[in-house]
Amino acid sequence: MHDSSVFLIEFGAIILGLGLLGRLAGRLRFSPIPLYLLAGLAFGEGGLYPLGTSEEFVAIGAEIGVVLLLLMLGLEYTASDLVSNLKTQYPAGLVDAALNALPGAAMALLLGWGPVAAVVLAGVTWISSSGVIAKVLGDLGRLGNRETPVILSILVLEDLSMAVYLPIITALLAGVGLAAGSLTLAVALGVAGLVLLIAVRYGRHISRFVSSDDSEKLLLVVLGLTLLVAGIAQKLQVSAAVGAFLVGIALSGEVAEGAHHLLAPLRDLFAAVFFVFFGLHTDPSSIPPVLLPALALAFVTTLTKIATGYWAAKRAGISARGRWRAGGTLVARGEFSIVIAGLAVTAGIEPSLGPLATAYVLILVILGPLTARYTEPLARRLTRRPRPEQPLAPPAQATPVDDQDTVGRT
Template sequence: MHPALLLIELGAIVLGLGLLGRFAGRYGLSPIPLYLLAGLAFGHGGLLPLDASEEFVSVGAEIGVILLLLMLGLEYTAADLVTNLKTQFPAGIVDFTLNAVPGALAALLLGWGPVAAVVLAGVTWISSSGVIAKVLSDLGRVGNRETPVILSVLVLEDLSMAVYLPIITALLAGTGLVTGSITLVIALGAAAVVLLVALRYGRLISQFVSSDDPEKLLLVVFGLTLLVAGIAQQVQVSAAVGAFLVGIALSGEVAEGAHTLLSPLRDLFAAVFFVFFGLNTDPASIPPVLVPALLLAVVTVITKIATGYWAARRAGIGERGRLRAGGALVARGEFSIVIAGIGVTAGLQPQLGPLATAYVLLLVIAGPLTARYAEPVVGRLRRTFNAPLSSPSSPSSPTAPPPAGSPVDGRSAEGQPLEVGPADADEEAPRRGAR
């Protein structure tokens, strides 16, 4: 490999990602589909395959997954995790049932087997907190009464990754029932120990890592994360789980400082990860799975809207707010690709990567549209058939408080500072001045 050629390819990749991100930002789009399309264009079977930088991109993609999960863990404390699991678990159960089951059934109908069914269930289950947080901000709905309901669902999905990832890691290891069970017990036991330590000694851990020098803080947190992720992978536990638990263990000013310092690295390597996923997907393999991906997308658009509708109704939100909550949850993105990438790396099913790519491309585009138009479209249909939407719930209706550490409470998954203010008496209009 010639060093000059490597530098040229890497420079072209990073520059191209920057230009694609700028283009997406100008038109209020998520850059994820553009990154995936770029990977398809320059991967195997694409327009101009990249060979010299393939090894670097592979390592960068793995770091991207680790940083995505680390930053996710930094959003929450162990106390947040326990509180949300106790108070919001009914919405989480409904969300899992309505959205994971279609993916599992699709894999079984395609003849992929039970392990692929578990993986595809995760792909269709997890919404994109980054895309959704940006959409809520762009539409001026941060102060709406349904927004805390949306955030509660997202928080439960994010936190469930700590349990879900060890399960698919054990299944993909291809070991026997006993060995796989031991791996799963080790992973869940490690998660439980970290949570217990974080609850009792989180402040001490943060003080140990803390530093007034940004350079030292960056090196310590980043190095610790890579170390723990590597050890986790060595003992057959997902590296992503290790990174997530490191983020959970840090809190307070350390978590805020690490989040600020690591956000640019996260954005860079996460973009590399999406490109890498596209690079390893042959564009010619997408047309054969396009119809299943489209059918699965249609079904899970409906089930996500139903999830948000049910969760908002449980919180006492009026029908317009329920529709807005459901429409906002449709987008899939970063973690659907992460889950599919784990399956593809394990050599699970050749069509899994193309199907996941097509599915995410469809829903990352459809998500902002359903968030904007679900409520007015249903309203117009009901007016056409003389069945107007129900009136808003009374101001005394219970409203779920915004979950601490949620993507809008503090930082979004894209690093944007957002806030949730008090709900209006009229849930149908956003709080004035909400960003």
């Protein structure tokens, strides 16, 4: 039995360190995810000071972090929103998957990692970071821009696709046969469809049952229900994350708002622990050998994400400036790329996959906010054509600011 005082000192130091890193990231105005990953690298296998007594608790906290990340994501959307997005924006979702998943799969095959690792790395390069992108949109004051609904639609489709993708890779990583894998996928699709149907028709009744004026009771019921459903989903090999996501979708109205407010601090705490846990299981010395592939993959998928956002915004009738802004905003990868890679690391399919994913996310979680800010002005400079001089120009009329790309601006 471990000494409880050593555990408290070690775990307390971890939480305090994460808090200080979060404050530093806030002052520098970028996502704290890379700092959390670096902290995990520093105190994990091959790091400066490997953890001892608290590692098991950190592992449990990491699982809860994944569950809460997906629960909070589900609380952001209603079932009707998801159905509407599927009907209107599915072409953009298909283009997004094709342009951004294929580079990851191709890289895994070029490195000789095999088809299972190719499916995993495809997911790592495909899914953008909803958390990082939402923060960037707020920091840049673009929540009211006309291209923002296009960005959010693509993120919703990516998140919803995880309900199909995660059971597939769970079955592949478990090494089950074709019949068992097909059964797992059928169960996942059936459960997802059933929950969406119940949420659309009976969401108000479910929310009324969970609702409580007492914040303590609401927190306990929502958190307990989420962990219960996540555990059952994992037993069925559907994925605990998908189970939590579906619980979030089923809740709506004041219950969803109240649960979001109460669970946000818990989400932030355990999500930070999750990123540290992923770093703990990555040996820093294993990153340099995969740094060049990570840089190449980051370069290619930066271009493909920009192309995705540009095409989707053009399809929605957004002007050229808004198209470039949409593309640059989608570049960041983060929490869900690490979630997907974490499943592969746990299964032990390819030792180099975890380090590659860590390096890749570190690059793009730092580059993402920069592309969101500078892609549009850079593209405008590169595509600007010199105007021929005219001998006599009529008096200039006032030209409106680019308000065609914004909503609610004066």
